Amino acid sequence: MPLLVCIVGPTAIGKTRMGIQLAQAFQTEILSADSRQFFKEMTLGTAVPSEEELTAVKHHFIQNKSILESYSVGDFERDALALLKKLFQKHDIVVMVGGSGLYVDAVVKGLDEFPEVASEVREQLNETLKKEGLAPLQKELSEVDPKYFQKVDIQNPQRVIRALEVYRSSGKPFSSFRKAKKNHRFFDTLYIGLEAERAVVYDRINVRVDKMMSEGLLDEAKGLLAHKSVNALQTVGYRELFEYLEGRCSLEEAVEEIKKNTRRFSKRQGTWFRKNPEIRWFHYTAPVSEIKTYIQKTLTQPSG
Secondary structure, eight states: OOEEEEEEOSTTSSHHHHHHHHHHHTTOOEEEOOTTTTBTTOOGGGTOOOHHHHHHSOEESSSOBOTTSOOOHHHHHHHHHHHHHHHTTTOSEEEEEOSOHHHHHHHHTOOOOOOOOOHHHHHHHHHHHHHHOSHHHHHHHHHHOHHHHTTSOTTOHHHHHHHHHHHHHHSSOGGGGOOSSOOOOSSEEEEEEEEOOHHHHHHHHHHHHHHHHHHTHHHHHHHHGGGTTSGGGOSTTTHHHHHHHTTSSOHHHHHHHHHHHHHHHHHHHHHHHHTOTTEEEEETTOOHHHHHHHHHHHHHSOOO
């Protein structure tokens, strides 16, 4: 069977670089499973690969949508599987890179089947968000579904509301609908995880945020302020600068919040991926030759 190699790990760990090196080594293409890099209006704040990186290897699902378009994880699952069918006709291996665990899982395992949600439940939750902010919704989720609360990006209103609408509609926690059994796929999967000491990850995050700011993230956020309520912009790096642009904090405070919230996001990514026993972890400084050898050994083993 063809092989999908998934490069996962926390933000700023070097997944893009490793993905490109492996894709070059195996002469193949890359799928991005980073849910923030789909949107063409968001470049600096989502650490989209550079022009040089994008030309080094063919990438898919990078800046292919507008923030004004609705694009769900279910849409991504459908589109990614359709593309993989085509790519596996000419490649034995395809590389998928991303820190969005839900999007990686959607492609590899399939989405969970959740109950129908009444429209009035969604409207009530959105009304609470509009009038009282995210805090009361976060509190409710922590009480009714602590298991999912530990995993989800609680700064993302869309994810919090989704979990609560399932709970309010069914009376069962969102986490109880998340299945362990994965769907049958037409490819084998190999997970490669990149890791580093927490202090190293946090330092790399700080350096990345400073670089984003020096390259013009504030101007990018200014241009998007009029659309700040769209789901795509409920994202670390933009939310904090919108707060500054609307006079609720200083620029220095906004930048510190970006760093702090990115560290929190990184910690949640770690929690998500650490629960997957199939991931083979490598130190982020591991040479590509070591990982390439590991993949080649896997290719010579019979499929399970």
